[in-house]
Amino acid sequence: MISVLALARFRVAGYVASHRALQPLIGLLALLAVLYAGPIPAGQEIGATADSAAMLVPVLAWAARGLLDTEPDEQRSVALSALGPRELVGGLLAAFASLLALAAIAEAALLFRLAASPTLAVLLTGVWLHLLSATAGLALGALTSRPILPSPAVSTIALILGYLSMLVISLAGARWLTVPVMGWMRDAHHGELQANLPLLTVQSLLWPAVGLAAYTRLRRTRP
Amino acid sequence: MRIASLSFRYGRRAPWVLSDAGLVLDPGDVVEVTGPNGTGKSTLLRLIAGLLRPVRGSVQDRPRVVGYAPERFPADQPFTVASYLRHMAAVRRVSTDAIGRWSERLGMDHLLGQRLPDLSKGSAHKVGLAQALLAEPGLLVLDEPFAGLDAATRAELPRIIGEIGARGGIVVVSDHQGDLRAFPGLRRCEVRDRAVRELEPAEEAGETALTVLEVAVDASRAADLADRLRAEGCTVNITGRTSAHVAGEAAG
Numbered sequence: 365m366i367s368v369l370a371l372a373r374f375r376v377a378g379y380v381a382s383h384r385a386l387q388p389l390i391g392l393l394a395l396l397a398v399l400y401a402g403p404i405p406a407g408q409e410i411g412a413t414a415d416s417a418a419m420l421v422p423v424l425a426w427a428a429r430g431l432l433d434t435e436p437d438e439q440r441s442v443a444l445s446a447l448g449p450r451e452l453v454g455g456l457l458a459a460f461a462s463l464l465a466l467a468a469i470a471e472a473a474l475l476f477r478l479a480a481s482p483t484l485a486v487l488l489t490g491v492w493l494h495l496l497s498a499t500a501g502l503a504l505g506a507l508t509s510r511p512i513l514p515s516p517a518v519s520t521i522a523l524i525l526g527y528l529s530m531l532v533i534s535l536a537g538a539r540w541l542t543v544p545v546m547g548w549m550r551d552a553h554h555g556e557l558q559a560n561l562p563l564l565t566v567q568s569l570l571w572p573a574v575g576l577a578a579y580t581r582l583r584r585t586r587p
Numbered sequence: 588m589r590i591a592s593l594s595f596r597y598g599r600r601a602p603w604v605l606s607d608a609g610l611v612l613d614p615g616d617v618v619e620v621t622g623p624n625g626t627g628k629s630t631l632l633r634l635i636a637g638l639l640r641p642v643r644g645s646v647q648d649r650p651r652v653v654g655y656a657p658e659r660f661p662a663d664q665p666f667t668v669a670s671y672l673r674h675m676a677a678v679r680r681v682s683t684d685a686i687g688r689w690s691e692r693l694g695m696d697h698l699l700g701q702r703l704p705d706l707s708k709g710s711a712h713k714v715g716l717a718q719a720l721l722a723e724p725g726l727l728v729l730d731e732p733f734a735g736l737d738a739a740t741r742a743e744l745p746r747i748i749g750e751i752g753a754r755g756g757i758v759v760v761s762d763h764q765g766d767l768r769a770f771p772g773l774r775r776c777e778v779r780d781r782a783v784r785e786l787e788p789a790e791e792a793g794e795t796a797l798t799v800l801e802v803a804v805d806a807s808r809a810a811d812l813a814d815r816l817r818a819e820g821c822t823v824n825i826t827g828r829t830s831a832h833v834a835g836e837a838a839g
Contacts, residue, residue, distance in 0.1 A: 370677035377674070381665035436661035441638050442718060445655035445728075446678050448637060587638055 367447055371454030376461055379431045385462070388427035392466055395419060396473045406480035413490035414552030416470050417497040418545040422527040424498055427466055428459040428505025429523065437510070444587055452583055456576070459505060463498040470494065489558055493548060496568040500530070500543045503575030511586040512579065539567050588612040588726065588757060590783075593644035595627075595634060604630045606781040607644070614755040617748055619767050621786075622778035628761040629658060629730055631778055635759055636728040650725025650757065652679075658730040658761075660715035662703045668714055669699040672721070679722040689717045692747065694740050709735035720747065727751055727758045733766040733818075742814035745770055768820040 379385050399419070404412045432455050435443075443451045471494055475482075482490075504526045506512075513519035534546035544567050551557040551564065590610040596603045604627040612618065612635075620628050633639045634646060636655045664671065672686045690696040695713045698706065703714065712735050719727060727748070733741055745767060748758050752772075760767060767773055775786040804812050813823040 367678050367680055370674070370680075374674040374678060378664055378666065436663055438657045438659065438661040439664060441633070441657060442655060442661075442675075442715075443678065444638050445636050445653045445719075446675070446722070584640055587640075 368450050368454045368457065371443055371447060371451065372458040372461065375431065375435060375455060375458035379434045379458070379462060382434050384430045384434050385427075388423050388430060388466065389469075391426065392420075392423050392469060395423060396470060400473055400477040403477050403479045404474070406478075409478055409480070409482040409486050410489060410555075410557055411549070411553045412474060412478075413486070414493055414548040414557060416474050417490075417493035418549050420467065420470055420494065420497045421500050421504070421530065421543070421545060422523065424463045424466060424501025425504035425508070425523055425527065427462055428502050429509050429519065430505075431455075431459045431462050432506060432509040440511075441587065449584075452580060456502065456506065460498065460502050463501055467494040467498050485558065489561065492561070492565070496543075496548075496565065497545075499569060499572045500545075503572035503579070506579040507575050512582055539564075540570070543568050543571050588649055589647045590635065591645050591647065593634060593641045593646065595630060595639065595642050603781055605634070605778070605783070608781070608783040610776065610783050610785075612757045612759070614757065615752045616774055617752045617758045617767070617770060617772065618760070618774045618776055619770075620759060620761040620776050620778060621763075626778045627781070628778050631783065632728050632730050632759060632761055636726070652722050652724045652726070654719035654722060654724030654727045656712075656715040656719040656729045656732060658734070660711040662706055662711040662714075664703050667700055667702050668695070668706070671703060671714065672699075672717060675718040676721055681722050685721050686717070689720050692743060693717055694737065694743070709737060712736065713740065716744070723756075724751070725756050727756060729758070729760045731761055731763060733762060733764055738811070738815045738818055741766060741818035745817070765820055766818060769817065769822060 399412075399416060440451065443454065447454065471490060474490070475487075504523060508519040508523045508526070510519070513522055530542045530545050533542040534544040539547050544564065547564060547567070548557070551560050557564070589612070590608065593605060593608045594603060595605045608631070610618075620631060622628050630639065634641060635649075636653055637646065637649055638655065666674070668690075669686070672690075673683055676683050676686055686699075687696070690699060693713045693716060695710060695717065698710050698713070701710075703711065706714065712732075716729070716732060719729065732744060736744070748760070748767070748770070751758055777784045777786055802812070809825055813825055816823045
């Protein structure tokens with residue numbers, strides 16, 4: 365595990381030192397500027413949190429893909445020679461850590477623009493939703509990374525279509541068929557989110573788990 | 588370590604690169620893999636190192652610690668040589684002392700402060716070799732390790748390979764230039780027509796007759812020239828017989 369953490373540190377360091385980390389950060393800041401142009405009125409904290417988590421998914425997927433793709437292919441071979449299949453865990457850990465940093469920035473911006481201070485339950489629900497958002501972003505980013513989809517054009521289109529399919533399918537109310545991002549927003553604005561959270565968590569983790577399992581499986585023949 | 592009826596292709600519709608290939612590698616073996624361009628030498632090396640998974644067949648009993656130096660070191664990374672090697676040492680859980688030791692042996696300690704993208708091809712190649720050697724590998728796989736190296740390192744590398752073999756490590760090297768030909772006990776394999784064929788040592792020796800060449804050289808340059816000739820695959824003995832430099836000899 366120490367080796368895997370060292371590899372994750374190496375990848376985060378490479379990602380931060382390259383200009384690639386800036387792209388999703390700028391995207392995130394633009395999104396936050398639009399979302400929080402005005403302050404959030406009292407009573408709408410939970411709705412705003414759900415909106416933020418849902419809209420963050422493509423930015424986080426982009427960041428995860430960027431981190432996994434920063435390293436040259438031959439360097440991934442070198443890491444693979446040192447760690448074997450655990451190389452993959454190092455990459456996913458590094459990507460998840462970078463997503464947590466971006467999600468934390470989004471949360472901080474949200475808290476900064478609240479008119480009234482939120483209750484602890486609302487705050488924790490918000491953090492939880494952003495964790496779900498990061499998991500969905502990680503899976504989508506990993507599945508569109510270079511070892512799986514070598515063409516940058518195909519990978520970008522797949523990432524966008526992946527997110528659009530989440531929106532469309534969950535808008536249609538089919539919560540088990542995708543990550544129900546529209547369900548997060550709907551429940552939050554109807555005041556049902558906290559009651560539905562356990563079920564929503566299971567639904568939101570199901571497809572990312574399937575996605576990450578598929579990624580692990582595909583990487584066996586796509587080093 | 589045993590490679591048994593191994594077949595590989597890069598995709599369902601791609602042609603087979605290797606088909607039913609086999610090879611047994613014993614501790615201490617040093618193997619040179621030869622073959623024409625594009626026949627699958629690098630693919631075989633990647634399969635041996637465990638970077639690719641065989642489509643059919645298996646690679647059994649691979650030593651636990653594997654060092655792999657790619658043919659082209661990926662220099663497009665935002666690190667200095669020292670910080671890159673420190674990260675690799677951490678990944679391999681070896682002490683950073685190993686970095687100093689190997690950079691000195693590979694003649695690259697003056698490069699440690701440089702950024703990877705600024706390195707020349709040969710210097711970047713040395714970084715690739717250093718990271719592969721850091722962890723005292725039980726299996727060392729080097730893809731064209733001699734390409735672009737300076738004379739001193741070309742002479743040093745066979746000594747390093749010899750030391751790894753002497754402590755029971757397996758070394759597999761693909762080499763176009765024949766830098767390892769003079770290596771004692773070298774096994775040679777050829778990749779051709781999707782198969783791996785072991786070449787008899789006699790096959791090569793029978794083709795060339797040895798001859799002895801006497802070279803007189805400035806005493807101060809003797810060691811350097813000997814290294815360069817050894818890198819060319821010659822057996823060199825420095826006899827140490829010195830004679831005065833006679834200026835008139837050439838005229839007479």
